Amino acid sequence: MTTTTSPTDTPSFSDRMQQHLTDLKAAVDRALADLQAAGATAGAGLRARRDEARAAVDARRREADQATARMRAALDAKQAEADTAVAAWKAKRDVQRLEHRATQAEDYASAAVVTAWAAFEEANAAMLDAAVARADADEARGGPTTARS
Numbered sequence: 117m118t119t120t121t122s123p124t125d126t127p128s129f130s131d132r133m134q135q136h137l138t139d140l141k142a143a144v145d146r147a148l149a150d151l152q153a154a155g156a157t158a159g160a161g162l163r164a165r166r167d168e169a170r171a172a173v174d175a176r177r178r179e180a181d182q183a184t185a186r187m188r189a190a191l192d193a194k195q196a197e198a199d200t201a202v203a204a205w206k207a208k209r210d211v212q213r214l215e216h217r218a219t220q221a222e223d224y225a226s227a228a229v230v231t232a233w234a235a236f237e238e239a240n241a242a243m244l245d246a247a248v249a250r251a252d253a254d255e256a257r258g259g260p261t262t263a264r265s
Contacts, residue, residue, distance in 0.1 A: 136229045139233075143233070147236070150244060162244070162247060162251065166244035166247075170241050172241070173240075176237045186224070202217065
C-alpha cells in the first residue's frame with residue numbers, strides 16, 4: 117500500500133521558517149526580560165536562570181553542530197552547482213531536479229536558523245553569566261546586588 121502526502125499534510129517551508137522565527141523571537145524576548153530582571157535583582161533566581169541557560173546551550177550545541185555540518189555540505193553542493201545547469205533544467209522543465217534543488221535550499225535555510233538560534237542561546241548564557249559575575253562582585257564589595265549596564 118502506498119500513501120502519499122498532500123501539501124496540506126505537512127507544513128510548508130514558509131510555515132516552518134515562520135514557526136522557527138517565532139520561537140526564536142520568544143527566546144529573545146525571554147532573554148531581554150531575564151537581563152532586565154538581572155538589573156533589578158540578583159541572587160538565587162538569577163543563578164537558577166543562568167543554569168537553565170547553560171543547559172539550553174548544551175542542548176542546542178549538538179543540534180547546532182549538526183546544522184553547521186548540513187550547512188557546509190549544502191554550501192559545497194551549491195558551489196558545485198553551475199548556473200548553466202539550473203538554466204538548462206528550467207529550459208527542459210526538469211521539475212525533479214528543480215524540486216531537489218529547492219529542497220536543498222530549504223534544508224540549508226533551516227540549518228542556518230538552527231545555527232543562529234544556538235548562537236543566540238550562547239549569547240544569552242554569556243549575558244546571564246556576566247550578570248551573575250557582576251552581582252557576585254557587588255555583593256563582595258558590600259554594594260547593591262544589581263547588574264550594571
